[in-house]
Structures are given as structure tokens and as C-alpha cells.
Amino acid sequence: MSRWLLARGLHAVSTFILVVCLLFFLMRAVPGDPLSRLSEDRPMAPREIAALRARYGLDQPVGRQFAAFVGGALRGDFGTSIEYRRPVTSLVVDRIPATLLLGGTVLVLNFTLGLWLGVRQAVRKGSRTDRALEAASLSGYSVPSFWLGLLLAWLFAIHWRLLPPGGMHDLLLDPAAPAATRAWDLLRHLALPALTLSLVSIAATMRYQRVAMIEALRFPFVQTARAKGITEQRTVWRHAWPNALFPVITLFGLWLPVLVTGSVFVEQVFAWPGLGSLAAGAVSARDYPVLMGTSLLVSGMVIIGGLVADVLYAALDPRIRHA
Amino acid sequence: MIPLARVVGSAGRRGPARAGAAILCLVILGALVAPIFLQSPTAQPDIQHGGQPPSPGHLMGTDQLSRDVLTRVASGGRVSLAVAAVAVALSVTIGALFGLAAGYWGGAVDALIMRLVDAALAIPRLFLLLLLLALWERIPLAAFILIVGATGWFGTSRLVRAEVLRLRETDYVRAARALGAGPGRIMFRHLLPNALGPLLVAATLGIGEVILLEAGLSFLGLGIQPPTPSWGGMIFDAKEVLVTAPWASVFPALAIALTVLSVNLIGDALRDALDPQGA
Secondary structure (H helix, E strand, O other): OHHHHHHHHHHHHHHHHHHHHHHHHHHHHOOOOHHHHHHHHOOOOHHHHHHHHHHOOOOOOHHHHHHHHHHHHHOOOOOEOOOOOOEHHHHHHHHHHHHHHHHHHHHHHHHHHHHHHHHHHHHOOOOHHHHHHHHHHHHHHHOOHHHHHHHHHHHHHHHOOOOOOOOOOOOOOOOOOOHHHHHHHHHHHHHHHHHHHHHHHHHHHHHHHHHHHHHHHOOHHHHHHHHOOOOHHHHHHHHHHHHHOOOHHHHHHHHHHHHHHHHHHHHHHOOOOOHHHHHHHHHHOOOHHHHHHHHHHHHHHHHHHHHHHHHHHHHHOHHHHOO | OOOHHHHHHHHHOOHHHHHHHHHHHHHHHHHHHHHHHOOOOOOOOOHHHOOOOOOOOOOOOEOOOOOEHHHHHHHHHHHHHHHHHHHHHHHHHHHHHHHHHHHHHOHHHHHHHHHHHHHHHHOOHHHHHHHHHOOOOOOOHHHHHHHHHHOOOHHHHHHHHHHHHHHOOOHHHHHHHHOOOOHHHHHHHHHHHHHHHHHHHHHHHHHHHHHHHHHHHHHOOOOOOOOOOOHHHHHHHHHHHOOOOOHHHHHHHHHHHHHHHHHHHHHHHHHHHHOOOOO
16 A cells, blocks of 8 residues: 555656646747736836846746756745736745635535535436436536626625625724624625535536446345335435445546636636636736746646545555555 | 447437537527628627617627627627637547557557646646736637647547557457558557547537637637637626626627537537446
8 A cells, every 4th residue: 555655646746747847848838928028018128128037037048947947846936926026935825725715615515515416316317306407517517607707796796785796805894803703704705706616516526426326326235225124315325325425536636627727717706815816817917927836736736636536546445556 | 339320329319419419500500690691790880879788670789889799699609619619629639649649559658648648637728728828919819729729638638548558459450450550550440430439529528618718718818819709708898898788798608608508418418328337
């Protein structure tokens, strides 16, 4: 097991190193560099541009730039943001809590609601409920997330005035207010982005669970359980369901990229101060170091997600780690 | 291996796939035919009537610049659908070639390609596209399609490779080799046809993904550049008038949702037909 774990860990590390190289050379392959856009917006003297180039190391040979980039990345230094004039690392670290809060909420919603609905669908496979849920989840998956976000913001925040349209805190709220008031305020701000992201991403969870559960219900022991007179409720949840949880682990690895992609749009729509809106803002500001830093962080998260899924798999199924 | 024609036939007997195909045909037909009957998208707009709700004269209303929304949804559909089709054709072709090469030659070629694919798959496609597109002012349509297509083949190459690995040592491939068939003939005449099923599924689902990506990129200002109309671009343009003229963004969003839904329905049915176990 430890040997398998070591090999898998090394694979993850080498993948990340490759990602770093890939991102750097892709950036160099695109016409123009981060500063060529800067001088488009306001005319700059060639001397000024040259000074800026020197400051960001863009006048160095590509090999040296690459060495500097990799060396910096290994030390956790991803350069300085052009827009904020602050180290990318500290900008990104500031945004992590908000993203974790949103992502965590969506994860919990997705896995409780998605698994439950998927099991319900499998139990009533082919019924009207099954088909209606399938259609609903597929529709959520087919709508552009930012448009769904705009629609929900319009409905709940502007039309019905039930929830705040964006941000993470009420700016007028006294910072010395009791913790319960502040928590309630946070929850109200969290509701719409979390709902939007859940709606667009729950389809995958439901479908995986549905298929896995249909397989599980075919096992002979389910029939045995029924024959013994165990209630259907108990047969489904205590006998069949644990066997249908296994494939869902795969989702862990597949699901992170979807969440991260969706959060770029959803955080932007709701001005949620997370990594996604940082990346979206960096696009319009042409803030290349920030874009690079968030891409690297997000890729690292995806690699770790895949690693966690594989380790969980191996922990539950000895055949994999001995293969 | 189930012959492709039977897969398509079996998928075609499923209700959801039929519904999907019907919607998709309607959308394509609308995009192809409607612009013939409607005013040209570049025609002088009727500036007296900006942001008007749907009416008999303008079935989907007019946008903030007084342009007929129906005309733009139809002609934007041509662009969005064509971009998705070409980009997906590109990524499926690249994916098939790399998958064939990796699976057939194995060894160092396989290791190299698959390590790169592993790394590329770790970067979410949206971020890859943001990095490639962010520095490009007013990107030409062809370059946009090329970049979207070039970032979508990683998963496909894995699929094809798996299929090739499964078939490489089968008797019929050995027989072909014994008869003197070269690598090219074995790959394209004997291996590739057997991977067409999974490729078709990947292509169908890929269309939906690209349409959503194009919409998302347009929302961030990196998509197809105006004045070329596209569904994503229309929603982006209408963002400011979401409250006063909702029809200007509701109809392109509906067009996106219907198209993506229909290709996903078709793709799912094809997948179920290929692998009846999962259904």
C-alpha cells in the first residue's frame, strides 16, 4: 500500500511540474506579451515600456525567464499583479476562504441532495418521477451558468427583494454586530451563488448515483433482503446503497473542474470575492500573473482531487492497489 | 463490437434521443432558413424602436440598439453552431490521431503523449482558454475556432487509446499484420472504425460543451467579437438591459439551453446504445 501510495504521489507531483511547464510555454506561444496590451490603452514612451519590461523580467531570454518562473513557483512566488501591484500569492490566498466556503456549501448540497435524488430515481427507474428529475437536472446542466445566475439575481434580489444581489457582506452592517447577525448576513449572501452553482452541477452527481444504484439493486443480496421481509426502505438504504457509493468517488475527481469553471462565472455575477471572480477580473484587466497564479492553483486542486479519489478507491478496494 | 449503424439505429428508437434530434433539427433549420426571410442583421436599425418587447413586427422584440432579436438569434445561431461543429471536428480528429499513435506504438510514444494529456487534463479547459485568449485583442474567428478545438482533444485521445489497447492484440489485427498491412492501414482501416462509437459520443457531447464555453467566454469579453453575432455575445451585450429588456438575453439563452440539451440527449442515447449495461 505505501509503495502504491508513493508511486501515485510522485505521479501527482510530476503532473504538476508538467502543468507549470505547459502553462509557461503556452503563455509564450500566444502573440503579444502581458505588457503589449498595457500600452494599447494609454500611449507610453518606448523608454517607459522598456523599463516595465525589465521590471517584469520580460527582456530576458526565454530560458532564463522559464528558470525564474519555475524557481519562483517552487518558492510559492508567482510574481506581482499588474492591476493590484501586490504579490499574486497574497492576492490568491486572500480569496481562498470565500471560494472554500462557496465550494464547500455546493459540495454538501450536491452530495446530499444529488445522492438522495439519484437513489430515488434508481428505485423508481423508468417512472414519471425518474424522467422528470432527469429532465430537470439535464436542463440545469444545459443552461449557461452566468445567465442562470443573472436570472436568479433578477428574480430574488430585484423582483422579490428577498436576498442581496451580490457581495459577501452587507456593507452597512456594523462589524461589531453579534456573531449570529453576521452569520445570518453571510448566509443570505451565500444563498444565491450556492444555489446557482448547485443547479448547474448537480446533474452529474444524480446520474452517477442513479446508474450505480441501478447496478446495486440488481445484486442477488437485494433480492435476499427483500425475501427475508426487510422493509423496502431498509433494503434500499442499508443493503443496496453502500454498494452504490463506490463509483460516486470517481465524481470527486471529475467534479472539481466543473465547480471551478462554474465558479468563475457565478462568482463574477454575484461579486463573490473568491478565486473565480479574481480570475474573471484578471481577464478584463489583462492581469497575466494573476491569471497564471489562479490557473496553477486550480490545476493543483484538480490534481489533489484526483489523488484523493484514487486513494479513497484503493482504501476501499484492495484489488486496485495490488494491481 | 456493435456496428455503428446499429448503435445509431438503437439510439434513434429512444424517446429522449428523438426529442433531442427533433429540437436540434428545428434549431439548425431555423438558423439556416430564418435569416433568408428576415431583415439583414446589418440592416439600418429602426432607431425609434429600441428595447421593445416582443410584438408581431418583432417576434422576439428588439435589443437596446434597436436590432431585431429574432434575426440576431437566427444569424447568431449560424455562427455558434458552425463554430461548435468545426471546433469539435478539429478536436475529435486531433484526439483520434494522438490516441491511435499512443495506443498503437506504445512505449515511449505512449508515455510521452499520455503524460502530456494527464497534465493538460489537470488544467480546467476554461482556464486554458482564458490564458490563450486574454492577450489577444479582437481575435479572428478562425483563430478562435482553432484554439477552442485545440484545447478539447485530451479526453478523446484517452478514449481512442483505450479502445486501441483493447483491440491491438486481437486476432483480426494480427491477421491484418500477418498479411503485410502497414501501421497506417492497421490504424485507419482496422482500429479507427472500431473506435467510431465512443468518438461519436464524445463529438456529440463536445458540441454542447463548446456552445456553453463560447457563451461563457463571450460573457468575459473573450468570445466571438462583434459585430459577428453569436448567442453568447448577445447575452453579454444585453447584460445591462437585463431588467428593462429581458427578451434581448432570454431568447439567446433559451437557444443555447435548447441546443445543449438536445445534443446531450442525443449523446446520452448514443452512449446507452453503445453500453446497454449502464442504462
